[in-house]
Amino acid sequence: MLAKIHSAALMGISGYMVDVEVDTSQGLPAFEIVGLPDNAVRESKERVRTAIKNSQFEFPSKRITVNLAPANTKKEGPAFDLPIAVGILVCMGIIKQQAVENTLILGELSLDGAVKCVDGVLPMVYSACERGIRRCFVPIENAREAAVVGGMEVVGISSLYEFIEICIGKRKAEVTEVDIDKLFEEGLNSGLDFSDVRGQESVKRALEIAAAGMHNIIMIGPPGSGKTMMAKRIPTILPDLTVNESIEITKIYSVAGLLRDRNALITQRPFRSPHHTISNVAMVGGGRVPKPGEVSLAHNGVLFLDELPEFSRGVLEELRQPLEDGEVTVSRVNGTMTFPANIMFVASMNPCPCGYYGYSDKCRCTSTQINKYMGKVSGPLLDRIDVQIEAAAVDYEDMQSSIKPESSADIKKRVVAAHEIQKQRYRDENIYFNSQLSAAQTEKYCHLGKAENELIKAAFERLNFSARAYHKLLKLARTIADLDGGGDINVRHIAEAIQLRNLDRRLLY
């Protein structure tokens, strides 16, 4: 007898349908799985056998053949345990084929028959939905995640026995539903706010400008100047996620297996801050079967690299492609995957190896040491960072200052308004933000008057600016003007932009 169960597998961050075909026939008892299974799938034989036995059914002593179609892609992971077990039960006549028709089944089995959660449920359910399947059985822990997909009836199950009961009509299936709007409301309050940061007004302003034009930013300052504290608050001034953005992020987290303790949807912009010992693969993604790395986990959010020069050169150079293209391509034996990586890149570094150069007499670094330290961040990477701001040390008086700093909500209003202006302006171009302007587009959209041109010229002559700063200055001035309502760029905008390019300046000391 032949049974056919719908299941799914992952390719990068999208899912595809896999048909699990189970056949039992007379012959010497055997259990074969074909269709390029990996070890985890091959071992599912033992889990399926024991789980069926421990769910108070006899495992058939027949020749069992399982095929995972399409047979040309490699299948991995334990998500096929449940569909294989169900297929065998159908063959045994315990469950009717009609009961599992047009139904997606996913789940790992434990020896006692319990169903355990698996990775990547959201993209797999999503792909099933696209193929017209309207019902799915997923592990109970993954149910909320799957229920995000509209038009899909999601049933969370906790054991094989429960599943059987539902299929034979002894138990009513409990459909899981989530209210996406409510999720968004709940997720809004992260507890972080820019009003927690006292002092550092100039850095906060720089962060606001960076957020408004989605410019990458680097903060340079001594230890304890609050660089990390401020970086963590950047997501609170970025516009709220749209549902589509949120689903995109959730898919990535689902594939990476980072969703288990979380809500059904990721409703806040991600903030990723990997440690500087991170490897290339962990940063951009990879592995035998490529999995998303930190740049993708920060998709639609912030990737923060603290102590930038401490990261290995290779890791930093790998960031160049994703920063340029907004996605990252990883090629491995098992296929070439492209993961989204549309991030706002935020970095911090000290001004010298000891951290106190220019801030305290404690610094004993020689200029050779300092040059070497600064040189660890390559020119091409710095070229992709528009805002370079110095964070001065905060002293006691700043901490005690009675002036209440601006809250994230106020800053966010301005940022959102600036984003709207840019979206309007670039509706005919293939870009959204000022930071994405190409050289030609910069000339087109950043028109300067006579006074502005003179100011820029004077800045280049007298302030030791390097030539490559020119377009960056224009883009930043554009963003500052957008924060002012989107009119023409004036001298004040340029003057402020000049203050945001500290590393370009060969400062005397």
Add this chain to the structure above:
Amino acid sequence: MLSEDNALLWLSTVKHMTKRRFDALTERFGSGAELARLGEAKLVKYGVNRELAHSMFEHSPEMMAAKVLSDMYKSEMDFISLSNPKYPPLLRQTVDCPIGIFVRGVLPDYSAKFLAMVGSRRCTQYGATAAYSLSKELAAKGVVIVSGMADGTDSMAHKGALAGDGFTVAVLGCGADVCYPAGNRGLMEKILAKGCVISELPPGTRPSKYTFPARNRIISGLSNVVAVIEADERSGTLITVNHALEQGRDVMALPGNINSRLSRGTNRLIKEGAAIITCVEDITELLGIEEKKENKKNSEKTDISLASEEKLVYDCIHSEPVTVDEIVLKTGLSLREVQYALTMLELKQLVSKLTGQKYISA
């Protein structure tokens, strides 16, 4: 037979050939060329120290002179021996002056006043800006700034002199064609264009622990006055000070914060009687330069027309660095107004930006 100049060239490559030994040898044998002619065996026979004679004739004098000459040719270097009238007169007066100096660039005008500016390689922002602005002003007044092209104070002194469009001399502890520290290559080229680089060591000599204290005596020897910007209590800079005192040069020191480690040495020098540097005039006075009275300093703050916000901001910026946030607090202006004013003031070259969002008056 070597010419006398080439003989001195050969002798200046000989290790342990001090001025005293050189004087003793030439007094006894007449000239450098004569020494070369006699050879090792004869010199030893006449009672010259065996080791010294050996190191003199380790390679043949003619060969050594030829090799150095070809190296000098490659990097456009001159050799100025003691017998050359172009030898720096102040240096010539010192007891332990080099037999000859290797020079790249242009020789200074010896009628000018020479000021040695020395200090720690790891200087503070205070020391760096002081070295820079003092040497800039002095260079503009025609003072030749002598220093050692090391990191920190030395570099800042040279940079200041170059910015003041003056003449500057770098005395190296390695061959004049070797750039040490290597990071100063750009600076060295600028010095060569507008001043000169001097060394007593033959071209190609690598720097070593022993060459630096020795070059310090040339720095002080070349100069009328030695100004110490910053020094720890045990610092190489103090070697220069000792040389200066032996050579009878005036020593000045820049006072500093008593809590700063790098001002301990200078503060102690002042306590022990070194002249104090509080302004450029203190130095020019000691150098004996006439001040032109019409160039009053305090006129500059009011002379330039500034917009009201620029003026507010400018009034908060003095010689002590202030941060942007402090300026915002003091002026009551918004951050954006302050940023704008700062850019304009920088463009008018009234203030300078330092590392760490700090500004000082230019």
